[in-house]
Amino acid sequence: MEPKENGNQPGRVIEGPTNPMVTPLLNDLYQFTMAYAYWKAGKQNERSVFDLYFRKNPFGGEYTVFAGLEECVKFLANFKLTHQEIDYVRDSLPGSEEAFCDYLKGLDCSDVEVYAIPEGSVVFPKVPLMRVEGPVGVVQLLETPFLNLVNFASLVATNAARHRFVAGKSKSLLEFGARRAQGPDGAISASKYCYLGGFDATSNVAAGKLFGIPLRGTHSHAFVSSFMSTDEIVDKVLQSADGETTCDDFISLVQTWLTKIQYSPSLSGFFSETNQSELAAFISYALAFPKAFLALVDTYDVMKSGIPNFCAVALALNDLGYKALGIRLDSGDLAYLSTEARNFFCAVERELKVPGFGKMIVTASNDLNEETIDALNKQGHEVDAFGIGTYLVTCYAQAALGCVFKLVEINNQPRIKLSEDVTKVSIPCKKRSYRLYGKEGYPLVDIMTGENEPPPKVGERLLCRHPFNESKRAYVVPQRVEELLKCYWRGSADEAREELPPLKEIRDRCIKQLENMRPDHMRRLNPTPYKVSVSAKLYDFIHFLWLNEAPVGELQ
Amino acid sequence: MEPKENGNQPGRVIEGPTNPMVTPLLNDLYQFTMAYAYWKAGKQNERSVFDLYFRKNPFGGEYTVFAGLEECVKFLANFKLTHQEIDYVRDSLPGSEEAFCDYLKGLDCSDVEVYAIPEGSVVFPKVPLMRVEGPVGVVQLLETPFLNLVNFASLVATNAARHRFVAGKSKSLLEFGARRAQGPDGAISASKYCYLGGFDATSNVAAGKLFGIPLRGTHSHAFVSSFMSTDEIVDKVLQSADGETTCDDFISLVQTWLTKIQYSPSLSGFFSETNQSELAAFISYALAFPKAFLALVDTYDVMKSGIPNFCAVALALNDLGYKALGIRLDSGDLAYLSTEARNFFCAVERELKVPGFGKMIVTASNDLNEETIDALNKQGHEVDAFGIGTYLVTCYAQAALGCVFKLVEINNQPRIKLSEDVTKVSIPCKKRSYRLYGKEGYPLVDIMTGENEPPPKVGERLLCRHPFNESKRAYVVPQRVEELLKCYWRGSADEAREELPPLKEIRDRCIKQLENMRPDHMRRLNPTPYKVSVSAKLYDFIHFLWLNEAPVGELQ
Numbered sequence A, B: 001m002e003p004k005e006n007g008n009q010p011g012r013v014i015e016g017p018t019n020p021m022v023t024p025l026l027n028d029l030y031q032f033t034m035a036y037a038y039w040k041a042g043k044q045n046e047r048s049v050f051d052l053y054f055r056k057n058p059f060g061g062e063y064t065v066f067a068g069l070e071e072c073v074k075f076l077a078n079f080k081l082t083h084q085e086i087d088y089v090r091d092s093l094p095g096s097e098e099a100f101c102d103y104l105k106g107l108d109c110s111d112v113e114v115y116a117i118p119e120g121s122v123v124f125p126k127v128p129l130m131r132v133e134g135p136v137g138v139v140q141l142l143e144t145p146f147l148n149l150v151n152f153a154s155l156v157a158t159n160a161a162r163h164r165f166v167a168g169k170s171k172s173l174l175e176f177g178a179r180r181a182q183g184p185d186g187a188i189s190a191s192k193y194c195y196l197g198g199f200d201a202t203s204n205v206a207a208g209k210l211f212g213i214p215l216r217g218t219h220s221h222a223f224v225s226s227f228m229s230t231d232e233i234v235d236k237v238l239q240s241a242d243g244e245t246t247c248d249d250f251i252s253l254v255q256t257w258l259t260k261i262q263y264s265p266s267l268s269g270f271f272s273e274t275n276q277s278e279l280a281a282f283i284s285y286a287l288a289f290p291k292a293f294l295a296l297v298d299t300y301d302v303m304k305s306g307i308p309n310f311c312a313v314a315l316a317l318n319d320l321g322y323k324a325l326g327i328r329l330d331s332g333d334l335a336y337l338s339t340e341a342r343n344f345f346c347a348v349e350r351e352l353k354v355p356g357f358g359k360m361i362v363t364a365s366n367d368l369n370e371e372t373i374d375a376l377n378k379q380g381h382e383v384d385a386f387g388i389g390t391y392l393v394t395c396y397a398q399a400a401l402g403c404v405f406k407l408v409e410i411n412n413q414p415r416i417k418l419s420e421d422v423t424k425v426s427i428p429c430k431k432r433s434y435r436l437y438g439k440e441g442y443p444l445v446d447i448m449t450g451e452n453e454p455p456p457k458v459g460e461r462l463l464c465r466h467p468f469n470e471s472k473r474a475y476v477v478p479q480r481v482e483e484l485l486k487c488y489w490r491g492s493a494d495e496a497r498e499e500l501p502p503l504k505e506i507r508d509r510c511i512k513q514l515e516n517m518r519p520d521h522m523r524r525l526n527p528t529p530y531k532v533s534v535s536a537k538l539y540d541f542i543h544f545l546w547l548n549e550a551p552v553g554e555l556q
Helices: A029-040 A069-077 A083-092 A099-106 A136-140 A143-167 A184-196 A205-211 A221-225 A250-263 A276-288 A302-319 A334-351 A370-379 A503-515 A536-549 B029-040 B069-077 B083-092 B099-105 B136-140 B143-167 B184-196 B205-211 B221-225 B250-263 B276-288 B302-319 B334-351 B370-379 B503-515 B536-549
Strands: A047-053 A113-116 A130-135 A172-175 A294-296 A326-329 A361-364 A385-388 A404-410 A431-437 A443-450 A462-465 A473-476 A480-483 A486-490 A531-535 B047-053 B113-116 B130-135 B172-175 B294-296 B326-329 B361-364 B385-388 B404-410 B431-437 B443-450 B462-465 B473-476 B480-483 B486-490 B531-535
Touching (some): A029 A099, A029 B221, A029 B276, A069 A113, A069 A486, A130 A136, A143 A370, A184 B143, A205 B029, A221 B404, A250 A276, A276 A302, A276 B029, A326 A334, A462 A536, A531 A536, B069 B143, B083 B099, B143 B172, B143 B385, B184 B503, B250 B276, B334 B370, B443 B536, B473 B531, B531 B536
Parallel strands (some): A361 A385, B172 B385, B326 B361, B443 B531
Antiparallel strands (some): A113 A486, A462 A531, B047 B130, B047 B404
């Protein structure tokens, strides 16, 4: 969609969604059949309030990172059906009247309001991530696109945050998932939202360009096996880093170092003859990127071939004033191999007197996930950077987050969705939500209240009730009160109070909020659930409405 | 990307990929660093052959549906980097030479050849789905986009085929996943490839429009709870189906039927008072879509409210010559509720003398997957149509397929990728593949041969060897021989022998091939692996090359 100026005044222009396929037609047909039925019943402009929320944290954890809001606002700001789209919709609705097309033609979000928790926040079940208000006909058409844009974004951002938690702050985390992601923008959104959730870089060039995410990548096994021997290398000349000298035969320099390593007391015995196609590939790669030499060392045999070949090239580069970056391991026992590699690098540093050589970056990248990183930590390893693909970007451990979009009020009448499963009962009414902080600065509890209740006050004792469990309640004296829902759209972006911050800022918020959680909510094993509550007044109202709506059973 | 005419003659124009985000930048950075290193080494035009294949069938099964080929060809046909993209790539490669930009400027696929198994075919591990030949610099840049376009497509098509298998041919299968899919084109591709894999329809309007997939959808719980009572309905008039009479008060007609049902001998006792907001919603929906009335009956209570309300409306429609379609169940015990609903419909047919009323469509749609449909089958149920979302479109049971893209030959030299894990060793050489059929018409075995070996002949005995297990081999006398790899691109689409068929044709191929598999390969529990083999000559060559490349260990 083309960006659209909103309202009549020259206001903030909001671009369309990143993926141009995100149009009002990215929708379930039933949103259009309902729009038609509302319109037929003359109800299409009744003021409705919908909550977007999820019911359960993913990955067996007790927290979720909210993401996808910016894309929702971009969608909203440019919501408009084209003639062609309207014709297609009409043809898809059996027996629909022509006048409905006029209604669709005029449809936009100039009468919609969106309140949301800021993107990148840590969020919890049942608390609305977004509250969407407006004419029921158009708000209904936002359900599927909003859910689509929020569900995967929040899921994969949470997955990234969990990987960061287990890897620790000091490690580099690289997202390598483009090839295994669920389709093209499965890849691009995964790159974006993994960065948001705390990753450092991506291999995905398109995502780097679109979102300014740092890029990482060197070479693959195919590159190594595309070489036969060093005889293939025609141009063997390499200038020194300072440009002052020139090495006319870089290959010979490398081979000299390979021999030195081989006959050095504590390094000998590791290997006899290294693979020549691998050596040729490393030399070629170093000639192309002398300032950024990082080699994949497991094509043939890590310790017998890859590491010695890498060291020989790195030492030759060192002679010319270049500092090699390190290695990547893509198979085998990563705990063992990373430790052996580190020992080898340290031995080279000692034996061959090359200061800093022991600090080579060791990158690991073979089907990693939370569990394998945790296992590596327990075994001990020397990995500095993890390249994570499949399990991260497809959210293999749990491939979907179940955000829902529920009607909570229409025409000022609160509505409740009942279910025999209590966890599926919706919390009615247009609500406000607050996060209450304790003495130690940690968030203690989120509380939802009716729209017109007075907000919780710092230092004032307040009863927080579990929305459905009568016996679960607690008094809280908040040291800080934060209202969660902010206005991101009010007929236009100009009327809204919140700007859409850049990705880097959203990422900073996310990292800061995660760090500020009480540790027992965050741990991988048996984390403590964070408390989500309602005010005493809202509690009473929910249960009044519930009794009113539920049919009385008859035992027979 | 804009469609591009290929070659100099006015040839077949192939449109760009469905998702405009699929550009050459949808790539791992290392493909560009390698392209640069190949170029620096003067190797960029060396003729290379890469195989795209997977190693293991997904979902614990023994078959896979190949999908995504059309998108790969569309990508290939329009492969061209823009100036802006080239600038970004250059800036991402530290210290790269300006002349490399000229190389990238001239880069296209006019020297690439693609051979592939037809899309929609049933395929097996290790057998190349695609063989891509061409200058190593450009073919390397196809790896990530091709894998991205094939991996999820094939995974979700296979998932759809498995759902079809368990549901049986007679059921309608509807894909309802847009809201839970992994991003916008996770949704759109899922809709496309689920249809390819044997689904009947989707709820996704964008996918319907793009690919001509039939659409389905009615209304949600929100629609039901947006009504308070029948008093809200202003326009109660409904014309009969033949246009000859007009019912001035459709609400009264419905209420009359509701009373009749309530006091009908074998239907009484089921319910006392139905929910009025539900009744109002059903009436409104029927007034909007009298020819296509299908109601969601579980907002309050299926048997006490939803079914009686539905029947009253359906009977009123029947009076006016309309035939209601049926109901949807979205919660609870689907085996029990579908059976009870069917009994109720049959009782209405008998008691109230409405022929055909018992045949109402029962649609079920609550978190369904292979296992739940299998369980429903075992319990017995009356569901006619399954609406499947989350588990289908996110491939929840296994969220990724591990297709790889391996160099098998360069400059006419066969290459092998070794690994300590035998299943990860690649099969070297530019190869041909054949499917051999037995007497009963079933496929017996796939065999790969060297490019220049004579093809297997009908009626001639042939030794088929497991590629890595010496002792596994079998003689086969094929009754039919099918060469698997066809040419889809040879510098241009014009030089290729195969056209890209329409989706419907691909779907037909898929359904036909699945039906033609020997049943023991297809069963859900302990299916028999389909045999994949190499010729005796290729076997010998693989093992010669393997010994040659593998380092000899030294026990210490």
